[in-house]
Structure formats: C-alpha cells, structure tokens
Amino acid sequence: MSDHPKGPAVLDLDRADLGFSQEVVEAGGGGLRNCYGCGACSAFCPILPKAEGYDPRRLIRLVLLGQRELVLGQPLIWLCSTCYSCQEVCPQQVSFTEISFALKNLAVEAGFLPSGLPAQVDLLSRFGRLYEVGEFENEKRAKLGLPPQESQGGDYRSLLAGLAARLGGAGSRPGPREDKGGGGGS
C-alpha cells in the first residue's frame, strides 16, 4: 500500500496486474473500458475539490493500467458519495459509481478496509443505526424544548438473532422493517 495518493514517481508496469480491469468489469464495473479519459466525471465530481488526490478519471486509468494494490489499497476509493454526477455526464456511458462499488467490494475481499469502517459495522449491528442518541444529544433536545430520547441500544443484536431464528436461519439477509430498528445508518 502506498501512502502517497499519486503513488510512486515512476509507475512500473512490469509489476502491473493487467487482468485487474477484467476483474473490476466482472465485479460490476462494466463500461470501465469505454473510458477515453475526457475527464467530464472529474469535472463534475463534488468530492474531487474536497479531497486531495481523489479523481475518478485517475482511478479508472490506474485500473486500466493494472495497478491493483495502488487502487484497492488507498483510502480514496471510499470517499465516493455515490451522487452519480459522474455517471450523468459521462459521454461514453461509463458508470463510475458502479465501478466505485466494485472497487470497494474488491478492496474488502482483498482485506483492505479503512479503519473507520469496522467501527461503523459494529455500530450498525449493535444499534441498528450509525448514530446513537446519548447525553450530548439529549441536552440539545432539552434546549429546544424536546423530550429526551431514551437509548434503545443493547437489545438490537438479540432482536436480530430472534428475527433470524423466526425466518429460519436467514440471518444474513435483512429482515422486514421493525419499528425501532428501522433504516440503519441515516
């Protein structure tokens, strides 16, 4: 993994994995090879001006050049906000958002995971949401004249387990929406 977003000074394609682009295509990044590098996606990307080094066009090029480690190993691929602007403006019907998903999936498979992500997964599985209401939030609520919100954490895992048992062991699939456990992560 390279820390510098631009990678090494000279990119040596001798170590390139030129099958990588095929892998990305198969993982759902179809249209990748249609890219001719016009940069329309980069021009419309709302993340690019905020995050140094993030550039959809650049990522596609690195994939095409077989830079597996460089692409999957860098935290940049996780910055996509999935706004689909890139896809909207692409003249070649390249779905960069789909490529982005494919890259994230491949990164997880390859064991590259940004450190925040497991914590988020933990939160989701414990509380059913990414953001749990605590004292800080209740103080703010009090100032606004709202009643305090009780924490509902703690029993979510057992809830899920019970649900899974009821559905006949299909625990990995999301169950029907429950009142309390609702749409995690909003």
Added chain:
Amino acid sequence: MNLFRGEGHPLPLRPEKRVLVIGSGRVEEAAAEAVRRAGGEPVSLKGDLEGLSGLAGGFRVVVNHDGQRRTGRVGAVVLAGTPAPWPGPLQGLEELDQGLGLSLRELDREPEAGSGRTALLTGFWSRLSPDSFGLALEAGLRIMAGGGLLFLFTPQAKVAGPGLEELYRELRLRGAVVTRLDRPPALEPAPGKVGLRFLDPILDQEVRLEVERLVFDPPLGVPEEIRAAGLSLDLLAGPDQGPNPDNVLFPPPLTSRAGVFAVGRGLEVKDDRAGEELELLTEELGLLLGSGDRVQTATRLASDRRQCALCLTCLRTCPVQAIGWDSGPVVLESACLSCGQCAAVCPAAVIEPLWEEEEGLKALLLEPGSGRLVLACGRVSPETLARLPEGVRTVRLSCAGRVSPGVLLALLGRGYGRVVVAACHPGNCRSLTGSARAGQVVAEVRDWLSSLGLPASTVSYVPLAPHQHQRLLGALGAEEKR
C-alpha cells in the same frame, strides 16, 4: 527523340550514361547499384543542387560546392533518400534485436500475431488517415486474438471513418490499454525486451513498461537532402513536403520531369519493398539510357532542321521546358503540352505541330472566308460554343497560344470580317502562358491595324472562365453593332 526531321534522318540521341544519385544511406547505395544494373554510371551529389535544365538523357546540372558553382551533364537524376531517422525518442529502434521491433507490414507476414505484451505505435510519424488507423486497429485486434496484451499509443483519440468507431470500441472492450500521447514513448534498454517510458497524460506521471514486441507505422519522414533537392528540381511536393512519388516515379504527361526518379519514399525500416521500386528504376533507366526506347517517339512536333535559325526562341518560349538543346532543338515528347506556342513564335516558321487541331487551322488558312470567325482554345467548353449564333464559324485550336500575328493577318486576308480568339482564363491556362500570349498577340495585331488606319476591333481576345458564354456572345454582338 529528335523532332526536327533533318533530311529525313532522325538525329540519334546519345544519352549521357552518368546518373546523378541524390541521397544517403542504404537506399542510396541500393539505387546506385540499380543504376549500374541499368548500364549507367552513378555519380553522387557533392554540394547543393542549384538547377537542372534540359532533357532526360542530357540534363545539365548546376551544383554549388563550397561556394563554387559547377555544371555537368547527366542522363537522369535519382532521388534516393533513406527514410528520415525516427524522431529523437525512438532513435534506438535500429539497435533493437531482430524481431523485437517490426512494422505493421512485417507483422502481416508473421504467421502468428503472437502472445505476450505488444506495444503498437500509430500515427506519430505521419498524419493518421482512416485507412492507416483502421489497419493499426485491425492489427491490434489480431494481436489480442492471439492472446497478446496490447498497449496502443496514438496521438489522436479518434479518427473518423466508416467502421473505425466499432473497431476502436472492440479493441478497448477486449482490454487494450490505449494511451494518447503527443510524442511517441521513449525507448529504453531492456535485455531481450523493449523498454518504453512515457508521461501518462491522465496520471501526469512517468510510466515505464516492458513489452516483448514493438509494432509501428512505417516511418515516412523525408530526409532533408531529398526535400531540398525536390525544391531545387521544382517537383510537386507531397503532404509531408517531400517529392510526391506520383509525380516523380511515374511522371504524368504534363511534367517535363521525365528522367527524374524518386525511390525509397515510404520505405520501412528493415523493409524489402525498396526492391520493387529499385527494379522499376532499373527498368526505366534501362529504357532511357540504354536503348533510348523511352524517348524516341516524335508525334507532336516536326521541323525542317535545315531552315532552323538556331535562335532558341522555341526553347525560351516553351512553358514547360519541353524543348531542350542537343546541338539543335529537341522536344521531350512526354512533357510537351501540344500548345503550339513554339510554332507561333518560331521566326523561321519551321516548327510544324503534328496534332489533329492543326489540320483544321491549315484548312482554314487555305480557304477563302467571310463573316465572323471564332478561334477557340480546345478547353473552351462545347456548351459555350454551341450558343454561338448561326453564321459564326468556329475552329478549335489546341491552345489559344497557337495564334500568331501571321495567322491572324492571314485570316483577315482570307476575307473574315471579325476574328475572335476565345481563350481560357489566363489564370487557368493549361499551358500556363498560352492564354496570356494570345492576348499579347491580339493586342499587337490591333496596334498594327490601328497604325494602318484599319479598325482594330476586327480582331479581339476573349478570355473565358466556365459559364461565361455571355461574354463571348457579347464580344461578338458588340462588335457587330459597332
């Protein structure tokens, strides 16, 4: 070759056996060998070529060598340029091991397109045409069909042409890595392979790559000495400013450059296509220098050599230098435009054109005439002449430049009341100076008529562009009314 029939015995041409070979490198060596095979004696150019005059078989060349001007006689000139070396970054190509670097044409001859990594470079040395891009794309697909990995380098993202978009798309979808570069990638030493280095325009980063094979377009660069010689010889230049082979190797009838050959244009590095061109050169030179068959027909002009005043007026007048001098005037049949200006200016009136239109003029001069007469250049459109009113006699000339004061005065003497010379637009004259000369001749005759107190308007000159029949009608009508 000899047009001037002296006492019925054609003057034999004695072609000069020496052949000037301009160029350097292996193509020049091969061309010199071809000259020897054709029975000639190759001489190489020392200095700058400043001029070429005369005819095939006896060119007079002017060479400037270190400020000293020298002249010499050669039978023919061969431009034999070894294609210009690859532009800087690919200079190491010649040193590549056999089989590592090959041109598209050489790739065609390979039984298998091969596997491994191939870099295909197209469009860097000559402008990409739809044809050449299509060939490159097809070659790329063939390489990939053989299981190879393809890196395509090109300076242009797209070339419009039927089917190209599809080919290009196909190539990309099969996984070719396409890189658009302004300059070809640099070659780097790599044992048993070809190292390439380029600045990726998207990553803005140096990229290094080793491939098993380099495939490229034929280098079409024109060497500097050939470019300069082409300019000196007044040869039409092709799009790359080099002598256009269509005008040199196979001179069309409208040039006076028979005897000037160009070989080696468009030849590839390590290509044997030079062989074909050199064989053709041997053949042509053989006809020119050996038997002289190439230059022996006389179908355009004839003259009585005994009456020739040796004044060189014909030689100076010919717009395409088709008349040369070999102890007397000689015409180059392949260069002659049949305009007849030489016959018009000959003070001894001994040049006799042999073409068909001349019969009409002869007949005209022998018969008595009356009314209006149009002498029309052979290129004036039939539609224009068809619109002339009844009673106007029309006679075609090969070129309006054929008219001389003598012809015009003779026609007036035959009884014609008006003589109109209908010419092409002077800027569009096929024989370059024919139309303008006709204008001068008419002006001269009008002067004479005026000074004799006769109406000058009996003779007029009407240069016509296409669709200007009104102008001709107006000229005839206006004159009639006056």
